[in-house]
Amino acid sequence: MPDNSHENPQNQKEETRLQAFLAHCGVASRRASEKIILDGRVTVNGNVVTELGTKVTPKDTVCVDGKKVSLEEKKRYVLLYKPLGYVCTQSDEKGRPCAVDILKESYKERLYNVGRLDMFSHGAIIFTNDGDFAARLSHPSAEIEKEYIVESSLPLPRYLAEDFKKGVRVEGIFYKAKDAEELNSHRMRVVLVEGKNREIRRVFENAGVSIRNLCRVRIGNIELEDLEPGQFRELNEREVQGLLKLCKN
Structure with missing residues (x-):
């Protein structure tokens, strides 16, 4: 799997930027985590934090929307065949079904989508709890x-x-x-x-x-193949590394 040891809080004793910590907790990609912080949804040791430069350690108590988040040891990379009618958000104020809900019974980790498909489109979409992986793949400079x-x-x-x-x-x-x-x-x-x-x-x-x-x-190198709408499978290490090698950033 991708080697993120140089930025992974689990492998460091020093402090880590809050948005990086949230990404490694599987909350969202780093970019999306920055917005979550700026929106005032994050507390550190009971205090609301909106500064992107804030640093934390694994010993700090970090909460998002009042729920404690923790570092996830297991990195997940899941290919889902998103059915028609599903939206690519963690929740929807209009009550529409979310693609991530299809995965929740099978994975305890908090997964989020890399890129999007509108609700009227269907097909391949990747979910992960690896913030660095998501950031590389979703950046336009990757040219995947x-x-x-x-x-x-x-x-x-x-x-x-x-x-x-x-x-x-x-x-x-x-x-x-x-x-x-x-x-x-x-x-x-x-x-x-x-x-x-x-x-x-x-x-x-x-x-x-x-x-x-x-x-x-x-x-990239990942095809739907035999998946049917609503079905999913985990990517293997070769597939994950293959995706990262295709990234031009």
Whole structure:
């Protein structure tokens, strides 16, 4: 598994930055942990802390939303086939089902998603409690490939795949696929490395194409293969190391 010993609080006697500590506790990625701190949701030894420079040790009592968090010894890396209708958040104020809830009966660790899929899309998404792993994979500079199969209601415009590869500007935002290939008149394979919010949907809508089905079938070296919606499996060490080697950051 990834060697994070140089930053892991379990392997240090000295103090560690609070956002790094939260990431190693499986609360969220470091970036997301920073927002949790700034929002005043974290206490250290009973005191609310909002300074990102705050340092703690494993002996300190750290709570998030009033619940104590602790360092997790077991790092988890889980591939989930997210079904349609599920959102990629830890909780949803609208009461919609969360993808992470599918995993809660099988894992006691607090897992969070690396990247997102909107509720109307389905397919591969990775969950982990390893903050460093999540931060590397989710950063745009990593340029990890994500492959999608897109099905349209009406025939695809003949120029769409080539235009997407060259780059398309929609409402001032530039979208460019690493690869796009028309599989038949209603299906296209799209590979993204950055994945701006709703990128494929915006490009298709701009071309007057209604998407009937959008499935992510691959993240880097990890493919859905035989998983069905709602099913999941743990990544092995070779797969985790393979993902990290693909990161360009």
